[in-house]
Amino acid sequence: MSAEVETIVCSECGKNLSPTFRFCVRCGAAAPPRRAAPVAPPPIAPIRPTPFLAVTGTIRPLDAATPPPHDDRDAKPQPPPPPTKPTPSGTSRSSTKVLAVVAGIAGIAVGLTAIFGHFPFAGDVAPQKLTVTVGPDRWVDVDPRATFGVDRDFVVLGDGPLRMRTSSGKPVLSNGAPVSLGNVGADRIELKSIGGPQTVTLMSR
Incomplete structure (x- = not known):
């Protein structure tokens, strides 16, 4: 052109x-x-078409026999499981045995304390003993103050039945079991056996 x-x-x-x-x-x-030549507009580049992403895989149509998806809202709440009983472990069994042994020892200590007035195996107070031989024919006079001191309690242990008396109290009859006379103070005690001679032990508490 x-x-x-x-x-x-x-x-x-x-x-x-x-x-x-x-x-x-x-x-x-x-x-x-001169007339100015017309300015031609800059060429516009054509717009490139956007490529579509290719669909991969196979789209399977929904089958009529396929069940609908499960909805948790339609399910009924299940009851909580019953609580299980804890099985005793080895530690709990050992603790039970230890408690039983401690209870038995405490019972023995209470029994000895009731007889002797104190626990006889305690290390703070050592019991003192006084042994005499008595017969059935006469009363044997015993002064516990010389051995135990004044205002001390003591227990009388005999090999068999015997009688005991103090100047301030009534006679006491023993069938061989330990007898606690308590605090006799300044009193003297008289002992007499029933049947035959026997050895009597006075033990302080």
Whole structure:
């Protein structure tokens, strides 16, 4: 394509002038300014189409026999499981045995304390003993103050039945079991056996 030749017309005489001349060759008038060539808009690049993602796999239609998905809201709440009883472990069994042994020892200590007035195996107070031989024919006078001191309790242990008396109390009959006379103070005690001679032990508490 050939470019279009611009036509310049003189404003004074109306003659067509060549675009190479800047003044009129007939009348000498200055040629009008050239028209600016139209500015073509920049070319617009074509928009590339966006490629679609290819679908992989096979779409399986929903079968009529396929059950609907499970809904937890339709399920009934299940009752909680029954509590299980704890099985005794080895530690609990050992603790039970230890408690039983301790209870037995405490019972023995209470029994000895009831007889002797104190626990006889305690290390703080050592029991003191006084042994005499008595018979059935006469009373044997015993002064516990010489051995145990004043205001001391003591227990009488005999091999068999015997009688005991003090000046301030009634006679006491023993069938061979230990007898606690308590604190006799300044009293003297008299002993007499029943049946035959025997050895009697007085033990302080």
